[in-house]
Amino acid sequence: MAVFSSIGKRFCNQVSKPYLLPSRLQFQSIRTLLLQSASESVKVHRLSDADSGIIQINMDRPEAKNALGKEMLRGLLNSFEAISTDSAANVLMICSSVSKVFCAGADLKDTKSTDQLTMNVSEVRATVNSLRSTFSFLEALEIPTIAVIEGAALGGGLEMALSCDLRICGEDAKLALPETGLAVIPGAGGTQRLPRLVGKSIAKELIFTGRKISAIDALSIGLINYCTPAGEAYSKALEVARDINQKGPVAIRMAKRAINEGLEVNMASALGVEEDCYEQTLHTNDRLEGLAAFAEKRKPSYQGK
Numbered sequence: 242m243a244v245f246s247s248i249g250k251r252f253c254n255q256v257s258k259p260y261l262l263p264s265r266l267q268f269q270s271i272r273t274l275l276l277q278s279a280s281e282s283v284k285v286h287r288l289s290d291a292d293s294g295i296i297q298i299n300m301d302r303p304e305a306k307n308a309l310g311k312e313m314l315r316g317l318l319n320s321f322e323a324i325s326t327d328s329a330a331n332v333l334m335i336c337s338s339v340s341k342v343f344c345a346g347a348d349l350k351d352t353k354s355t356d357q358l359t360m361n362v363s364e365v366r367a368t369v370n371s372l373r374s375t376f377s378f379l380e381a382l383e384i385p386t387i388a389v390i391e392g393a394a395l396g397g398g399l400e401m402a403l404s405c406d407l408r409i410c411g412e413d414a415k416l417a418l419p420e421t422g423l424a425v426i427p428g429a430g431g432t433q434r435l436p437r438l439v440g441k442s443i444a445k446e447l448i449f450t451g452r453k454i455s456a457i458d459a460l461s462i463g464l465i466n467y468c469t470p471a472g473e474a475y476s477k478a479l480e481v482a483r484d485i486n487q488k489g490p491v492a493i494r495m496a497k498r499a500i501n502e503g504l505e506v507n508m509a510s511a512l513g514v515e516e517d518c519y520e521q522t523l524h525t526n527d528r529l530e531g532l533a534a535f536a537e538k539r540k541p542s543y544q545g546k
Contacts, residue, residue, distance in 0.1 A: 282307075283316030284338070285323070287330075294331030294486040295479075296324055301338040308348035309372060309397050318375045325382055328545065331490050332482040333382065335405060336389040336475060343390040343414070344398025347372055347429070372397050372429035376404040380430075383494045385485050389478040390414045390456075391471070400427060403434040406497065407481065408465040410456035411474040416464065419451035437504075439464050489527040490545035495519070 282302040288295040298320055300307045307313070324330050337343045347368060379386060379401065388394075388402035391411040399416050402408050410416075418427045418435065426432060427448060436444035439462045447454065456468040469477045485493060495518040503511035522528055527543045534541035 280312060280316030280319075282310075282313040283320055285320045292479075292483060292486065294329060294490070295334065295482045296327070296330045296332070297334045297336060299336050299338045300344060303339045305348055306342045306345035306393070307337055307339050307398065308345045309401075310348035311368075311371075313348075314371055314375055318378060321375070321378050321382065324384070325378075330384055331486045331493065331545075333384055333386045334389055334478055334482055335386065335401070336478075337391065339392075341392035341413070343388070343392055343394040344401060345393060346396025346398050369428040372400070376401055376430050380404040380434075383497065385482075385493060385497060387478050387482060389474050390416075390465075391474050395453075396420060396427070396431075397429050400429040400431045400434070403438065404430060407478075408459075409467045409469065409474050409478045409481065410459060410465050411471040412456050412468055413471040414456040414459070414468075414474075415453045416456070416459050417451060417453040418448050419453075421449060422451045435464075487540075487543075489522070489525070489531060489541075489543045491525050491527055492522050495521050 282300065284299040284301055286297055287293055288297060298317070300313065300317075302308065302310070302313055309317075324333055385407065386405040387407045387409060388405040389409055390402060392414060394402050394410075394414060394416045396417070396419060399418055402416075418431045420427045420431075427435075432444075432448060435447065438444075439447075443462055454462075454464075456465065459465045460468040467474075467477050467481075499515045499518040502514045506514070526546055527541075530543060531541050
């Protein structure tokens with residue numbers, strides 16, 4: 242994993258030029274990065290053919306209900322780093338391979354201490370800091386991200402989903418930030434991202450009580466985008482991902498940037514962000530392709546440049 246991280250850093254310069262199609266050598270390197278990012282508990286693959294712009298991450302740690310231990314968290318971060326350098330990636334889906342669970346949260350037992358009750362405070366702090374930085378990296382990805390939730394998304398698991406752009410749940414999903422029941426608070430972004438989605442009052446109630454809510458309730462308060470019949474969240478997420486994947490990649494990235502950055506400033510400044518992002522789309526081949534396809538009544542073929 243350390244080797245991968247050093248390789249990933251050498252590719253960081255590509256992040257500033259995300260709209261150029263990779264050369265054959267770059268594509269091979271990116272593919273290698275994606276393969277190296279995978280671990281026993283984190284699997285990464287690119288969908289095929291027309292869906293090749295869609296990247297899928299599967300969490301697979303059934304013995305711990307996908308609890309976020311050190312190895313799993315390292316695998317996730319390495320995967321996010323690789324995806325951030327992949328100019329051919331248009332959408333990311335984060336899924337679970339474990340039945341009836343998305344992610345049970347942070348694995349605070351995954352430390353040098355064998356007894357959770359005698360954990361070193363510095364170990365807990367390091368774990369939560371690692372979660373926070375990993376989720377912030379996920380949130381900062383330039384491409385749209387979708388959390389595909391079947392079953393439980395608790396604590397750090399929900400905080401990871403909150404770091405995604407979209408959340409799609411099966412109707413049997415249960416979501417909660419239960420940390421106050423352990424006399425701590427959500428420390429990986431939950432206290433900040435939840436109120437930005439559902440409002441201050443509802444976020445306070447959910448965090449103060451730590452209660453679990455159903456997917457239907459989550460939909461009603463704006464916490465998730467879709468609630469599907471149990472077992473069908475992936476199908477819906479793939480439908481949404483395919484829809485995004487057909488749009489202009491530069492436009493999608495600029496739309497995400499305009500929304501995210503605009504919400505953090507006043508309206509006048511936000512309109513300036515929008516203007517700048519719009520300007521980035523004007524000088525692309527994709528814009529010309531979109532106009533040509535419209536005039537010729539055909540589907541556009543966007544290249545991300």
